[in-house]
Amino acid sequence: MNGKVGQREWLALLEKIAAEERLVQAVFSAPRRKDGTIARKATVRPVTLKGGLRYQFERLADNKAFHENVNADELAAKLANEMTSYKQALIQTTEADIQALANKKGELTLIARAKTSDQEGTASKAVPQTHNRDKRYVLPEGEPVLFLVALGVMTPEGKVVKAKYDKFRQINRFLEMVADAAPELPRGKPLHIVDFGCGKSYLTFALYHYLAVKMKLPVRIFGLDLKKDVIEACSKLASELGWEELTFAVGDISDFKGQASIDMVVTLHACDTATDAALLKAIGWGASVILSVPCCQHELFRQISQPVLQPLLKHGILKERFAALATDAIRANLLELAGYRTQMLEFIDLEHTPKNLLIRAVKSRGSSPASIENLRAEYERFRDFLSVSPFMEREN
Incomplete structure (x- = not known):
């Protein structure tokens, strides 16, 4: 989906991402108001809590981070509402990176970049973070990355060299x-x-x-x-x-x-x-x-x-x-x-x-x-x- 979209299409896209648990991360930036009433940036990530899958909203204001955890069935509406406060957002899913740009009237333009097969891996759903700090690396182990192989950090099979x-x-x-x-x-x-x-x-x-x-x-x-x-x-x-x-x-x-x-x-x-x-x-x-x-x-x-x-x-x-x-x-x-x-x-x-x-x-x-x-x-x-x-x- 590229080009201008209406609010109904935007919400439908977010509901699909939420229903299929494909959200990796969403970052909202460039607040519409500069009076300090809106956090300068908001980041959303899936996390695993004792009650199961949740989505954590982290808002940065005055060099402090404020957190809010929401259920999966609330995610789409919360993401849509968050966008009303910002001029741009980057929605990263397991399939694509979607940049959303809002004009002064609140109209949205979407630019989607599909991920290649080596970026997607084999997961159909995003892997949430857990509160016991299980680590999901930006460059995950087990997936060979050419420059890391060339620098001797990885083997051609994607295994990290112990040293x-x-x-x-x-x-x-x-x-x-x-x-x-x-x-x-x-x-x-x-x-x-x-x-x-x-x-x-x-x-x-x-x-x-x-x-x-x-x-x-x-x-x-x-x-x-x-x-x-x-x-x-x-x-x-x-x-x-x-x-x-x-x-x-x-x-x-x-x-x-x-x-x-x-x-x-x-x-x-x-x-x-x-x-x-x-x-x-x-x-x-x-x-x-x-x-x-x-x-x-x-x-x-x-x-x-x-x-x-x-x-x-x-x-x-x-x-x-x-x-x-x-x-x-x-x-x-x-x-x-x-x-x-x-x-x-x-x-x-x-x-x-x-x-x-x-x-x-x-x-x-x-x-x-x-x-x-x-x-x-x-x-x-x-x-x-x-x-x-x-x-x-x-x-x-």
């Missing part, structure tokens, strides 16, 4: 965060994405696979790293996969001037102020989505000076950890001052790596001058208390 299982989990965790942010990316044009410090590019290839192959979006991704041999290997693999819109080059983040505008910036484990340089580039481009996992952070360790904190700062290891947390707090606040909604998320279990925080920033539609001034005053008090001069302020 690479942590990497497999990391890739899926990353794609979960991408999936949550994907509705914030612009539509109707090719998406331009830059991955700074891409390294061996496990996540760069995963990103391209998810957006271009799985979601069938027009995407151009550019990976940048300082290691020539790594870039050559990544370029060779992209060529072998036939992914012409995934390209790589050797270069430094600060010197990169290859694009006038970018829709999404990814920076994973860029060392020290290289992360800050990448964030400044993203802000300058007005990127819709930023995903950043900081690495070692030395800048503020050398700067922090506050007698009140001396019982903490006199211990090197505690000062190092505090400096890292302060650095990420400063980055998050400066992103908010630049017009981004910012979240700090756990990227991977702490037992696997201490570098487990991911900064996810989404371009906001604007805040009131009063709230911006309050945020600025709060941030400046924190910065001045620590007696620091952050890179993102000095180089902006």
Whole structure:
């Protein structure tokens, strides 16, 4: 079903999806009203509770998540009602991804992209999540994925290589965060994405696979790293996969001037102020989505000076950890001052790596001058208390 549809057709489609238990996920975004009365995003997923199958509505407002569980026979009506509050929705089923766009009159246009057989798998119904946290991966084990096989994460039969299982989990965790942010990316044009410090590019290839192959979006991704041999290997693999819109080059983040505008910036484990340089580039481009996992952070360790904190700062290891947390707090606040909604998320279990925080920033539609001034005053008090001069302020 493509093109404009009436409310009766829309409800009939939702009732069919609900009756056949084919809903994988629904994401509603772009609220019709900007006064804060509507959650900025609503996500719907099937879950298994003690009473059986339910559908969980998660609404994000003021950086808080509110949950509501509904029965299967209520789902279609609830989805239809949810759409009245938003300008767009992405309904993902076992058969297709359906984008719904609403105009000012509330009239709907549907764009459906059928899934290929390798995306559908063999399930006729969506597999609900359970509250004991049984994991459904974006890239499920048992289904071979070409780039994972080429990178040695999977066997040709789709079995995850035991030594690479942590990497497999990391890739899926990353794609979960991408999936949550994907509705914030612009539509109707090719998406331009830059991955700074891409390294061996496990996540760069995963990103391209998810957006271009799985979601069938027009995407151009550019990976940048300082290691020539790594870039050559990544370029060779992209060529072998036939992914012409995934390209790589050797270069430094600060010197990169290859694009006038970018829709999404990814920076994973860029060392020290290289992360800050990448964030400044993203802000300058007005990127819709930023995903950043900081690495070692030395800048503020050398700067922090506050007698009140001396019982903490006199211990090197505690000062190092505090400096890292302060650095990420400063980055998050400066992103908010630049017009981004910012979240700090756990990227991977702490037992696997201490570098487990991911900064996810989404371009906001604007805040009131009063709230911006309050945020600025709060941030400046924190910065001045620590007696620091952050890179993102000095180089902006």
